[in-house]
Amino acid sequence: MNKMIARLLMVAFCSALVPAAAHADEPSEIRFATEAGYPPFEFLDPSGELQGFDIDIGNEICKRLQAKCVWIDQSFDSLIPGLQARKFDLANSTMTATEARARVIDFSEPMYIVPVRLAARKGSGLEPTAESLKGKRVGVQQGTTMETYARQNWANNGVTIVAYPSYTDAFNDLAGGRVDATFQEAQNAIEGFLSKPAGADFELTGSTVDDSPILNEPIAMGIRKGNKKLKKTIDEVLREMKADGTMQTFADKYFQKENIRIAP
Known part of the structure; x- marks a missing residue:
C-alpha cells in the first residue's frame, strides 16, 4: 500500500x-x-x-x-x-x-x-520533580496531559518545557542533547526510543508520577x-x-x- x-x-x-x-x-x-x-x-x-x-x-x-x-x-x-x-x-x-x-x-x-515516566541519559538520576529538573529542558508532546502537568508543576520553578508536534521529534532532541529528558507514557519511551540504537545511552529514570489526577485518569x-x-x-x-x-x-x-x- x-x-x-x-x-x-x-x-x-x-x-x-x-x-x-x-x-x-x-x-x-x-x-x-x-x-x-x-x-x-x-x-x-x-x-x-x-x-x-x-x-x-x-x-x-x-x-x-x-x-x-x-x-x-x-x-x-x-x-x-x-x-x-x-x-x-x-x-x-x-x-x-x-x-x-x-x-x-x-x-x-x-x-x-498507563504510567508516566521520564526518559533521560543513563545515570542522570533525574526525578519528575521541580527540584530535580531545575535548570533542565524537558520535552513533551503538544496537547498531552504530560504537557499540562509539566507546565503546571515545573515551568514556574526553573524548568524549561519544550513542546513538540510528536514524541519522535522530542526523542530526536533528547538523543542530540537539545533536551535533558522527555516525559511520556513509559511504554512509548521504550518502543519509540529506548529500544532503538539512538536510545542505547538512555533509560527510564525516576519514579512514576502517581499523585496527580491528570496523569492517572x-x-x-x-x-x-x-x-x-x-x-x-x-x-x-x-x-x-x-x-x-x-x-x-x-x-x-x-x-x-x-x-x-x-x-x-
Missing part, C-alpha cells in the same frame, strides 16, 4: 464476532482519528500500515459491529477540534479522559491506565458531545472486550506487564 495513502486512510472490512442484534443502533461505518507516531499505541509499520494497541481495539470494535473501519491519521492536538467539526466519529489516540476535555467532548467507557475514546447513540454502542462493545479478556490479550501483545492496567 502507498505509504501516503496509509497515513491518510486505512479501511478494514471485518466479519462479525457477535450477532448484529447484540448492539443497538449499530453504525455501518466508523471513522477513527489517531496520531500514528506513538508506538506501541498507534504507529506505522515499515510497509506504511497502521498498527498498535489502540488500532487493534478499534478494529475489534468494527469487527464485532460488522462495520467498516476508516482510520484517519492527524496530529494529536487537532483531534478535539476535528471531532467538534465532524471530521470523524471517534478520537482513538491514547487520550486521557480529563475533566477539562470532558467539558468539550464526551468519552467512551474507560479502557486502560484512564485512557478513553473521544466522542463528539451529544452523540449518545454512538457512545452507547461503543461502551457496550468495550465492556464486552474487557469482560471476555480481549482487551488484556491486546495489552499482553504490546506492553510490559507493569506498564499498563486495564480499567475496571
Whole structure:
C-alpha cells in the first residue's frame, strides 16, 4: 500500500464476532482519528500500515459491529477540534479522559491506565520533580496531559518545557542533547526510543508520577458531545472486550506487564 495513502486512510472490512442484534443502533461505518507516531499505541509499520494497541481495539470494535473501519491519521492536538467539526466519529489516540476535555467532548467507557515516566541519559538520576529538573529542558508532546502537568508543576520553578508536534521529534532532541529528558507514557519511551540504537545511552529514570489526577485518569475514546447513540454502542462493545479478556490479550501483545492496567 502507498505509504501516503496509509497515513491518510486505512479501511478494514471485518466479519462479525457477535450477532448484529447484540448492539443497538449499530453504525455501518466508523471513522477513527489517531496520531500514528506513538508506538506501541498507534504507529506505522515499515510497509506504511497502521498498527498498535489502540488500532487493534478499534478494529475489534468494527469487527464485532460488522462495520467498516476508516482510520484517519492527524496530529494529536487537532483531534478535539476535528471531532467538534465532524471530521470523524471517534478520537482513538491514547487520550486521557480529563475533566477539562470532558467539558468539550464526551468519552467512551474507560479502557486502560498507563504510567508516566521520564526518559533521560543513563545515570542522570533525574526525578519528575521541580527540584530535580531545575535548570533542565524537558520535552513533551503538544496537547498531552504530560504537557499540562509539566507546565503546571515545573515551568514556574526553573524548568524549561519544550513542546513538540510528536514524541519522535522530542526523542530526536533528547538523543542530540537539545533536551535533558522527555516525559511520556513509559511504554512509548521504550518502543519509540529506548529500544532503538539512538536510545542505547538512555533509560527510564525516576519514579512514576502517581499523585496527580491528570496523569492517572484512564485512557478513553473521544466522542463528539451529544452523540449518545454512538457512545452507547461503543461502551457496550468495550465492556464486552474487557469482560471476555480481549482487551488484556491486546495489552499482553504490546506492553510490559507493569506498564499498563486495564480499567475496571
